[in-house]
Amino acid sequence: xxxxxxxxxxxxxxxxxxxxxxxxxxxxxxxxxxxxxxxxxxxxxxxxxxxxxxxxxxxxxxxxxxxxxxxxxxxxxxxxxxxxxxxxxxxxxxxxxxxxxxxxxxxxxxxxxxxxxxxxxxxxxxxxxxxxxxxxxxxxxxxxxxxxxxxxxxxxxxxxxxxxxxxxxxxxxxxxxxxxxxxxxxxxxxxxxxxxxxxxxxxxxxxxxxxxxxxxxxxxxxxxxxxxxxxxxxxxxxxxxxxxxxxxxxxxxxxxxxxxxxxxxxxxxxxxxxxxxxxxxxxxxxxxxxxxxxxxxxxxxxxxxxxxxxxxxxxxxxxxxxxxxxxxxxxxxxxxxxxxxxxxxxxxxxxxxxxxxxxxxxxxxxxxxxxxxxxxxxxxxxxxxxxxxxxxxxxxxxxxxxxxxxxxxxxxxxxxxxxxxxxxxxxxxxxxxxxxx
Amino acid sequence: xxxxxxxxxxxxxxxxxxxxxxxxxxxxxxxxxxxxxxxxxxxxxxxxxxxxxxxxxxxxxxxxxxxxxxxxxxxxxxxxxxxxxxxxxxxxxxxxxxxxxxxxxxxxxxxxxxxxxxxxxxxxxxxxxxxxxxxxxxxxxxxxxxxxxxxxxxxxxxxxxxxxxxxxxxxxxxxxxxxxxxxxxxxxxxxxxxxxxxxxxxxxxxxxxxxxxxxxxxxxxxxxxxxxxxxxxxxxxxxxxxxxxxxxxxxxxxxxxxxxxxxxxxxxxxxxxxxxxxxxxxxxxxxxxxxxxxxx
Numbered sequence: 001x002x003x004x005x006x007x008x009x010x011x012x013x014x015x016x017x018x019x020x021x022x023x024x025x026x027x028x029x030x031x032x033x034x035x036x037x038x039x040x041x042x043x044x045x046x047x048x049x050x051x052x053x054x055x056x057x058x059x060x061x062x063x064x065x066x067x068x069x070x071x072x073x074x075x076x077x078x079x080x081x082x083x084x085x086x087x088x089x090x091x092x093x094x095x096x097x098x099x100x101x102x103x104x105x106x107x108x109x110x111x112x113x114x115x116x117x118x119x120x121x122x123x124x125x126x127x128x129x130x131x132x133x134x135x136x137x138x139x140x141x142x143x144x145x146x147x148x149x150x151x152x153x154x155x156x157x158x159x160x161x162x163x164x165x166x167x168x169x170x171x172x173x174x175x176x177x178x179x180x181x182x183x184x185x186x187x188x189x190x191x192x193x194x195x196x197x198x199x200x201x202x203x204x205x206x207x208x209x210x211x212x213x214x215x216x217x218x219x220x221x222x223x224x225x226x227x228x229x230x231x232x233x234x235x236x237x238x239x240x241x242x243x244x245x246x247x248x249x250x251x252x253x254x255x256x257x258x259x260x261x262x263x264x265x266x267x268x269x270x271x272x273x274x275x276x277x278x279x280x281x282x283x284x285x286x287x288x289x290x291x292x293x294x295x296x297x298x299x300x301x302x303x304x305x306x307x308x309x310x311x312x313x314x315x316x317x318x319x320x321x322x323x324x325x326x327x328x329x330x331x332x333x334x335x336x337x338x339x340x341x342x343x344x345x346x347x348x349x350x351x352x353x354x355x356x357x358x359x360x361x362x363x364x365x366x367x368x369x370x371x372x373x374x375x376x377x378x379x380x381x382x383x384x385x386x387x388x389x390x391x392x393x394x395x396x397x398x399x400x401x402x403x404x405x406x407x408x409x410x411x412x413x414x415x416x417x418x419x420x421x422x423x424x425x426x427x428x429x430x431x432x433x434x435x436x437x
Numbered sequence: 438x439x440x441x442x443x444x445x446x447x448x449x450x451x452x453x454x455x456x457x458x459x460x461x462x463x464x465x466x467x468x469x470x471x472x473x474x475x476x477x478x479x480x481x482x483x484x485x486x487x488x489x490x491x492x493x494x495x496x497x498x499x500x501x502x503x504x505x506x507x508x509x510x511x512x513x514x515x516x517x518x519x520x521x522x523x524x525x526x527x528x529x530x531x532x533x534x535x536x537x538x539x540x541x542x543x544x545x546x547x548x549x550x551x552x553x554x555x556x557x558x559x560x561x562x563x564x565x566x567x568x569x570x571x572x573x574x575x576x577x578x579x580x581x582x583x584x585x586x587x588x589x590x591x592x593x594x595x596x597x598x599x600x601x602x603x604x605x606x607x608x609x610x611x612x613x614x615x616x617x618x619x620x621x622x623x624x625x626x627x628x629x630x631x632x633x634x635x636x637x638x639x640x641x642x643x644x645x646x647x648x649x650x651x652x653x654x655x656x657x658x659x660x661x662x663x664x665x666x667x668x669x670x671x672x673x674x675x676x677x678x679x680x681x682x683x684x685x686x687x688x689x690x691x692x693x694x695x696x697x698x699x700x701x702x703x704x705x706x707x708x709x710x711x712x713x714x715x716x717x718x719x720x721x722x723x724x725x726x727x728x729x730x731x732x733x
Binding site for chain 2: 077080081084087088106109110112205206207258261262267270394395397398401405408434435437
């Protein structure tokens with residue numbers, strides 16, 4: 001007969017064994033599936049991730065690969081950090097991932113992206129169906145293709161069609177001067193009844209969006225940030241553009257004081273949506289929200305390409321997310337199949353129709369059904385032919401920081417445009433010296 | 438004095454074995470990473486450039502980096518202001534809670550609630566309170582007619598600084614209060630009775646009895662809080678993201694941003710600088726707080 005302690009000890013042994021077996025099962029790789037598995041990292045809003053889950057499922061059904069979707073955080077900085085860490089450590093996972101357009105250059109120069117040219121050549125995959133400017137400005141480096149656009153974005157000019165009509169304007173402004181004239185006149189009249197009415201709202205707070213707006217003002221007035229692969233920012237055209245931006249707030253008063261303290265995408269959108277502005281510069285996402293039922297401007301909003309100076313043409317900063325394959329992936333062929341799948345006409349159209357993201361493929365914008373259901377795509381297509389890239393430099397994060405800081409200072413009236421651009425040029429030269437070989 | 442001769446060889450050996458897990462853990466998870474950071478801080482470790490040894494170049498770059506000094510200034514001001522306020526309020530709370538109040542236990546638990554909330558979540562809560570459009574503060578501002586337009590609390594450098602300090606003081610005062618309360622309960626009541634017989638008032642008793650006897654406890658609490666506060670990351674990361682204009686960019690956040698963007702060498706150098714600042718402040722406390730005396 002066993003003594004009581006022996007019994008207890010025995011029981012304890014079995015428990016220990018059971019727990020360890022359980023733990024082993026928990027940590028051991030999933031052995032049940034014999035299929036090879038590759039991984040994609042996707043982040044974003046829950047809605048975004050839901051969409052990707054259905055895409056992955058569709059892909060699995062079609063191709064009989066096992067593709068694992070790993071959820072990343074919503075914030076793009078956190079997504080970037082996770083990617084940088086695993087790529088720097090040469091991990092085979094993720095095989096595929098999405099990149100914000102401004103990361104691609106760093107990823108390419110760090111040697112983290114597999115060039116897609118070989119796959120494309122083998123299968124006679126043509127990039128001609130994508131927007132040429134997007135491929136050139138974002139996805140290629142030294143004539144090699146490193147990524148493909150999944151969804152892209154541009155800024156548009158939103159205007160109050162009811163007010164323009166009421167004051168006798170047939171068309172939205174094509175030039176900045178016209179925008180200024182209309183704003184000053186209508187703001188003056190509207191302020192009699194609505195003290196918080198503004199002529200033109202745009203993104204001027206110190207953040208990434210400010211570089212986009214500055215680039216648009218500058219490039220539509222003959223300026224720009226880059227010239228032949230190097231930074232050239234202190235130019236007369238840029239000084240004129242920045243002076244114009246400052247004047248909108250400080251001299252003409254058609255853009256509110258909080259432009260340089262608070263105005264980011266959502267603040268701008270809400271101001272316009274409350275009916276407190278005549279013109280708005282914003283990304284394409286604002287359209288659907290302006291048309292929602294609780295919007296003050298529902299049915300009173302028009303869209304147009306951003307204005308430009310006479311003799312120049314309209315431009316928008318290029319935004320969006322691109323898909324690429326890791327250099328360290330051990331299943332590159334399978335990964336390429338997924339890249340092809342995601343950028344296919346079928347999926348891209350589904351994406352536009354279901355969640356309203358703008359495909360990087362031209363042919364979706366020419367589709368009958370799409371045009372019929374979303375007449376605005378015609379204008380979008382035109383806008384995507386007029387994009388300009390933010391500086392494609394691997395050390396762009398340091399560059400944007402400097403540009404934002406001094407442009408914002410200038411908008412606040414603390415510095416003259418000439419002085420601000422001169423300081424930016426000097427600081428950027430320092431940064432260039434640190435990070436150029 | 439203790440001496441090893443009291444233990445025989447066998448016992449010493451056994452002690453090493455017993456301590457081995459701890460020592461190995463410390464080496465693997467503390468010593469190696471710290472050494473790694475130090476080595477990285479002396480090299481150019483940028484994802485898109487070939488790595489090379491730089492010597493002190495990252496550190497000389499740091500000395501001339503105005504954004505680094507802006508972060509250092511913010512961090513030190515933050516440490517100074519928030520810790521003084523936390524000490525002040527913590528002391529008041531502790532003194533009140535040390536008195537015999539009805540439902541004292543309940544108050545003691547209640548005061549700990551902010552401390553129990555994770556920092557990232559309290560940062561989120563405060564962000565909602567400061568929100569320009571639907572925040573609680575702007576509700577009061579307009580309800581009481583203080584201003585006809587809402588105030589952008591996080592929009593100006595000064596406002597953002599104050600907002601971060603308020604959130605941190607709210608969160609960490611309980612920690613101070615609890616430690617000081619523990620110190621208060623060790624002071625024998627007889628001393629106060631004696632002092633009262635001598636006809637002293639409350640202020641005199643506080644400055645001549647409570648404060649001197651509490652000094653060891655206060656020094657320890659301040660030391661903890663300072664070393665903790667100088668590394669502030671999560672609160673600013675969530676609440677202001679370092680803005681506006683980098684004015685609330687703490688040193689840790691500044692280092693982190695370099696890690697995110699792929700410059701590990703410079704990021705490591707900034708991290709090492711944070712450790713040096715923390716060590717200097719800790720040393721100052723130990724020296725000027727008469728720490729050794731206090732421990733006795």
